[in-house]
Amino acid sequence: MKKYKIAVVGATGMVGQTFIKVLEDRKFPVSEVVFFASKRSAGSKVLFNGLDYVVEELDESSFDQGFDFALFSAGGETSLKFAPIAASKGVVVIDNSSAWRMKEDIKLVVPEVNSHVLTKDDLIIANPNCSTIQSVVPLHVINELFGLKRVIYSTYQAVSGSGYKGVMDLKNGYENIAPVFYKKPIFDNCFPHIDDFLDNGYTKEEKKMMDETRKILGLSDLNVSATCVRIPVTVGHSVSMNVECIKPIDMSQLTTAFKNHKDIVFYEGTNYPTPKDVDGNDLVHVGRLRKDLSAENGIHLWAVADNVRKGAATNAIQIAEYLIKENLI
Numbered sequence: 208m209k210k211y212k213i214a215v216v217g218a219t220g221m222v223g224q225t226f227i228k229v230l231e232d233r234k235f236p237v238s239e240v241v242f243f244a245s246k247r248s249a250g251s252k253v254l255f256n257g258l259d260y261v262v263e264e265l266d267e268s269s270f271d272q273g274f275d276f277a278l279f280s281a282g283g284e285t286s287l288k289f290a291p292i293a294a295s296k297g298v299v300v301i302d303n304s305s306a307w308r309m310k311e312d313i314k315l316v317v318p319e320v321n322s323h324v325l326t327k328d329d330l331i332i333a334n335p336n337c338s339t340i341q342s343v344v345p346l347h348v349i350n351e352l353f354g355l356k357r358v359i360y361s362t363y364q365a366v367s368g369s370g371y372k373g374v375m376d377l378k379n380g381y382e383n384i385a386p387v388f389y390k391k392p393i394f395d396n397c398f399p400h401i402d403d404f405l406d407n408g409y410t411k412e413e414k415k416m417m418d419e420t421r422k423i424l425g426l427s428d429l430n431v432s433a434t435c436v437r438i439p440v441t442v443g444h445s446v447s448m449n450v451e452c453i454k455p456i457d458m459s460q461l462t463t464a465f466k467n468h469k470d471i472v473f474y475e476g477t478n479y480p481t482p483k484d485v486d487g488n489d490l491v492h493v494g495r496l497r498k499d500l501s502a503e504n505g506i507h508l509w510a511v512a513d514n515v516r517k518g519a520a521t522n523a524i525q526i527a528e529y530l531i532k533e534n535l536i
């Protein structure tokens with residue numbers, strides 16, 4: 208079996224560390240791997256498959272080493288600068304930041320939904336926002352069966368979505384230490400504020416969910432709105448979705464489709480998923496499916512996933528696995 212040379216960019220971060228675990232867990236065919244971060248942690252060590260690797264500082268010559276894939280999770284600015292350098296050397300970049308997601312010629316991919324858009328020419332591929340990934344997996348099923356008309360998201364997002372800084376603010380809150388990263392305390396609290404506010408009153412996180420949902424599902428006119436809330440949970444985002452469809456919804460058909468979906472764990476009746484049920488898991492957990500009594504062809508559902516795995520590292524590695532399987536690299 209062919210093996211691949213991988214660069215992990217942002218290796219010391221929350222997603223970077225999870226890339227390492229997911230590459231190990233999924234036994235990704237790695238021939239060689241090099242770990243990059245900023246000057247701050249160059250020289251530190253990371254553990255991969257039981258061996259210590261020294262972290263290198265990312266610079267313009269980092270991609271001169273004949274990589275097949277570069278898994279980026281080092282923020283938007285780093286991606287904007289270094290992804291084109293990697294791509295110019297023939298490396299396939301899969302990027303976790305929001306920098307490339309809405310660019311017209313860049314594919315934004317959740318493999319279960321739209322891997323068919325990928326071609327051999329895609330050298331920079333964008334991984335979507337974490338809450339969006341876990342939402343479009345069940346939404347795609349609903350759309351195929353009944354056609355989506357309108358989606359309203361309310362999210363309950365874990366602090367690991369902000370990387371180590373968010374996790375530290377929650378941990379410190381237990382000892383009454385004021386937050387450093389968040390504007391308000393997250394311990395024993397929650398706030399409807401993720402990323403910066405826009406002039407129209409939405410936050411950038413909400414706009415990401417709205418725009419990315421349309422792009423991944425290929426529904427440029429879909430009515431979609433979002434309220435994104437940070438909650439004091441370490442890992443696992445939850446999304447409540449209120450969905451209106453074009454056609455009448457056959458609940459038993461939809462239940463069967465969720466039950467048979469290989470990437471969904473479906474919880475029936477009064478059973479439902481929580482963040483504790485998904486920590487370390489690669490699937491999307493769906494429950495609380497019920498008719499919306501206030502709207503014709505309306506339903507409610509609740510989706511929970513590990514935001515650092517399926518919402519980031521796992522989704523990116525699934526994209527790489529798809530490219531390998533389809534001979535697109």
Ligand SMILES: NC(=O)c1ccc[n+]([C@@H]2O[C@H](COP(=O)([O-])OP(=O)(O)OC[C@H]3O[C@@H](n4cnc5c(N)ncnc54)[C@H](OP(=O)(O)O)[C@@H]3O)[C@@H](O)[C@H]2O)c1
Nearest residue numbers: 217219220221222244245248280281282304368370371519
């Ligand atoms: N956490 C999530 O659930 C999640 C989900 C989806 C997407 N993302 C996205 O993934 C990216 C990383 O998030 P994270 O949560 O892993 O953040 P994080 O824990 O703060 O880690 C950031 C990583 O980026 C590295 N880095 C920062 N500036 C760099 C530079 N100039 N050159 C090279 N490396 C640099 C850091 O290295 P140093 O150790 O040297 O500082 C660190 O390894 C962000 O774009 C984020 O929006 C995160």
